[in-house]
Amino acid sequence: MPTAAKTERITILGTPDFKKFLTREAKKEGVSLSELVRQRCEKKPASNKEEELLAALVEEVMAAVARAKISLGKGLDDAEKVLSEIRRIAA
Numbered sequence: 899m900p901t902a903a904k905t906e907r908i909t910i911l912g913t914p915d916f917k918k919f920l921t922r923e924a925k926k927e928g929v930s931l932s933e934l935v936r937q938r939c940e941k942k943p944a945s946n947k948e949e950e951l952l953a954a955l956v957e958e959v960m961a962a963v964a965r966a967k968i969s970l971g972k973g974l975d976d977a978e979k980v981l982s983e984i985r986r987i988a989a
Contacts, residue, residue, distance in 0.1 A: 904932075 912920075924934040 904936075 920931050920934060924931045927934060927937075929937065
């Protein structure tokens with residue numbers, strides 16, 4: 899499918915520092931400033947490796963919390979049985 903001709907002009911205002919930043923970024927990527935802006939605006943956000951790691955960590959923590967709740971519940975049940983036995987013996 900052929901790409902549409904880029905014939906529409908879009909004017910934006912920015913600070914001189916912002917223009918320098920865009921120019922440097924375009925030069926680093928080897929594209930024109932216009933192409934840089936098009937690429938960055940049209941690009942779907944890529945998943946960030948740090949976000950992926952954080953999501954995996956959150957999953958692990960949630961699983962650990964679930965296991966801890968089960969373990970704590972069993973421990974409390976066991977403690978209640980021992981206390982009941984002590985009360986029965988002491989009575």
